[in-house]
C-alpha cells in the first residue's frame with residue numbers, strides 16, 4: 595500500500611470502531627514476537643510493536659511467497675556451526691530463553707526441528723535450560739505460565 599493509499603484508508607475508516615482480532619500465539623510465535631519487540635524498543639506496548647512490524651512488513655515484503663528464513667534447509671550436518679551457536683547464545687546472554695528463567699542454557703533447541711528443516715540459522719535456534727527444554731518438547735501446558743525473554 596502506498597502512503598497515499600494508507601492515508602485514504604485511514605480517512606475512509608475514521609469513525610468506525612477498531613476491529614478486535616484475537617490471535618493465540620504458540621511458543622514459536624511468542625519467542626519471535628518478544629525478540630522483535632526487544633529489537634524495536636522494549637518500552638513499546640504489544641499493540642505499538644505490532645503496528646511497527648506491520649508497517650515495516652508492508653514496506654519490505656516484495657515477494658509474498660518467500661517465507662523462508664535465511665539458511666533454510668542448507669545445512670548437511672546435524673552439528674550446529676559454532677558461529678550460529680554463538681549468535682543464538684548472544685540473544686539470551688547464554689541463558690535459557692524463558693523470561694523469568696535465570697538458569698544457563700543446557701541445550702540449543704531447534705524451533706523448526708532439524709530433522710524437518712535442516713536449518714541451523716540463529717533464528718531457528720533457542721537456548722533452553724534442561725527443564726524448559728523438556729517442557730517445550732512435552733508441550734506441557736505449564737509453559738504457558740512462562741514468558742520468553
Ligand SMILES: [Zn+2]
Nearest residue numbers: 702703704727
Ligand atoms: Zn529441542
Ligand SMILES: [Zn+2]
Nearest residue numbers: 690695723726
Ligand atoms: Zn529455563
